Amino acid sequence: METTDLTIRAFRPDDRAAVTALWRASGLVLPHNDPDADLARAADQANSDILLGLLSDGTVAASVMVGHDGHRGWLYYVAVAANARGRGHGRAIVAAAEDWLRTRGIPKAQLMIRDTNTGVRDFYAGLGWNEAPRIVMERWL
Template sequence: MATTEGLTIRPFEAGDRAAVIALWRACGLVVPHNDPETDIDRAAGRANSDVLVGVTADGRVAASVMVGHDGHRGWLYYVAVAADARGRGHGRAIVAAAEAWLRAREVPKAQLLIRDTNAAVRDFYTGLGWDESPRIVMERRL
């Protein structure tokens, strides 16, 4: 558990579920083919993944990130900060917590995807030192 920028960052707890899902929905991160309940169940508290939450002094979940890795690449998903909590460094803090989680597991590379409908966040990540990686991402729904 870490406290930074007026935010305590810790692993997801069962009682966080509704608040985390509401945050993801409010931030426009939930799409029809990604069920947030299932995504939390697949990631929270696992050996190769977790959901980290940023909690304010009054106990409100104001930030989150789902983080995971395959041993070579780490991934950040559902990076979210409540609209009324932005501009306070919470986004920077939650991303740094995910990066620290990956470093602690000796994962050498972190990646994230930005949906083309959410391109406004590109400048945020660039400001944190992330670089755009020219790749073609292919998928197949199973």
């Protein structure tokens, strides 16, 4: 999939530094997140992967971690570099994740937005995503 200057492909080990830098610059890494561990758990697995959007010069401009449990798909680490926004790259990377799930027969995709990340709610609504009132509970193991 391409936008005007974006090619989407799967993560490769030599992308690690660029991807973690994008995630940090986008405010997606918190003290309890270990992006390297998340990359190791999700990259090139049977039920998950990390998709990257690259500019024509090879710069990583967008990312999404996508996975599923056999029933529902999940999107994580959706990011577009600040200097690459406004060109459809966010739409393209989300569409690539949706396609990844669709080809695996997964009928539903979900994502979570931190309540402090208010700027992206309208972005996802514009892509046809709906807010689902849920209580998410967690337990660290």
